Amino acid sequence: MVKINEVSKKYKNNVGNFNINFEVNDGEIYGIIGPNGAGKTTLIRQLLGFIKSDEGEILINEINPQKNSKAVMEFTGYVSGEIVLYETMKGIEYLKLVASLKKGVEWEFVEKLIKHFEIDVTRKIKKMSKGMKQKIALIAATMNKPKFLVLDEPTSGLDPVMQEQFNELMFKLKDEYKTTIIICSHIFEEVAKLCNKVAFIKDGKLIEEFKVVNKDINQIQEKFKTLFAKEVVL
Numbered sequence: 001m002v003k004i005n006e007v008s009k010k011y012k013n014n015v016g017n018f019n020i021n022f023e024v025n026d027g028e029i030y031g032i033i034g035p036n037g038a039g040k041t042t043l044i045r046q047l048l049g050f051i052k053s054d055e056g057e058i059l060i061n062e063i064n065p066q067k068n069s070k071a072v073m074e075f076t077g078y079v080s081g082e083i084v085l086y087e088t089m090k091g092i093e094y095l096k097l098v099a100s101l102k103k104g105v106e107w108e109f110v111e112k113l114i115k116h117f118e119i120d121v122t123r124k125i126k127k128m129s130k131g132m133k134q135k136i137a138l139i140a141a142t143m144n145k146p147k148f149l150v151l152d153e154p155t156s157g158l159d160p161v162m163q164e165q166f167n168e169l170m171f172k173l174k175d176e177y178k179t180t181i182i183i184c185s186h187i188f189e190e191v192a193k194l195c196n197k198v199a200f201i202k203d204g205k206l207i208e209e210f211k212v213v214n215k216d217i218n219q220i221q222e223k224f225k226t227l228f229a230k231e232v233v234l
C-alpha cells in the first residue's frame with residue numbers, strides 16, 4: 001500500500017528529513033515515533049502530497065501523491081496534529097458537511113461512530129473541549145471506512161476510556177475493512193497495542209525499524225531509551 005523510497009525534504013539549515021525508506025503492507029498499522037521536531041509531521045505531509053519532497057519517490061496504492069494528491073485523498077482519511085474545524089458549526093452540521101463531500105459515506109456508520117465515542121454532536125464546535133474536537137476529527141476521517149488512514153498524534157487529548165474506544169475503532173477498520181493505518185504517536189502503550197511495526201525517527205532520519213512482538217510496551221520503551229539516550233543536564 002505504501003512505498004517510500006529514498007525520500008528527503010530539506011528545509012533551510014539542513015532541517016527536515018533525509019533518505020527515508022519504508023514500506024507498509026495492506027492492512028498493517030505502522031507507527032512512527034520520535035521526539036519533538038524529529039520530522040514526523042513533515043514526512044506525513046509528504047506522504048499525502050501536501051508538501052513536495054526534494055528527492056525520492058512515494059507511492060500510495062501505486063499513486064504518487066506528489067503528482068496527484070487529490071487521487072490519494074479520495075481513499076485516505078487524515079487527522080492532523082493541529083485540528084482545525086469550522087468552529088461556528090454544531091458537531092452534527094460539520095459531520096454532515098464532511099459526509100456530503102466524501103464518497104461512499106453510509107450515515108448509519110457515522111451514527112455508530114458518534115455513539116461509539118459518546119459525543120454530544122448537538123454542541124457548537126467552539127464550545128467543545130480539545131478531546132471532543134479530536135473525536136469529531138476522528139469520526140470525520142473514518143466515516144467512509146477509508147482504505148488508507150493517516151493519524152498525526154490523534155489521541156493526545158483523549159482520556160483512557162476514549163483511548164480504548166479509539167483502539168477498538170482502529171482494530172475494526174483494520175480487521176473488517178482492511179484499512180492500512182499510519183500513526184504518529186508519543187504514547188508507547190498505544191503504539192504497542194496497535195502497531196505491527198514502528199519506525200524510530202531522529203533528526204530527520206529513520207534510524208531503526210522495529211517489529212512489535214506480543215504488544216510488548218517494555219520492548220518499545222527500552223528501544224526508545226537506547227536510541228534517544230541523553231546526558232542528564234539537571
Ligand SMILES: Nc1ncnc2c1ncn2[C@@H]1O[C@H](COP(=O)(O)OP(=O)(O)OP(=O)(O)O)[C@@H](O)[C@H]1O
Pocket residue numbers: 011012015016034035036037038039040041042043081
Ligand atoms: N515550513 C517549515 N520551514 C522550515 N522548517 C520547518 C518547517 N516545518 C517544519 N520545520 C522544521 O522541521 C523539523 C521537523 O518538524 P516536524 O513538524 O516534522 O517535526 P515532528 O517530529 O512532527 O515534531 P512534533 O513531535 O513536535 O510534532 C523541525 O525542526 C521544524 O522546526
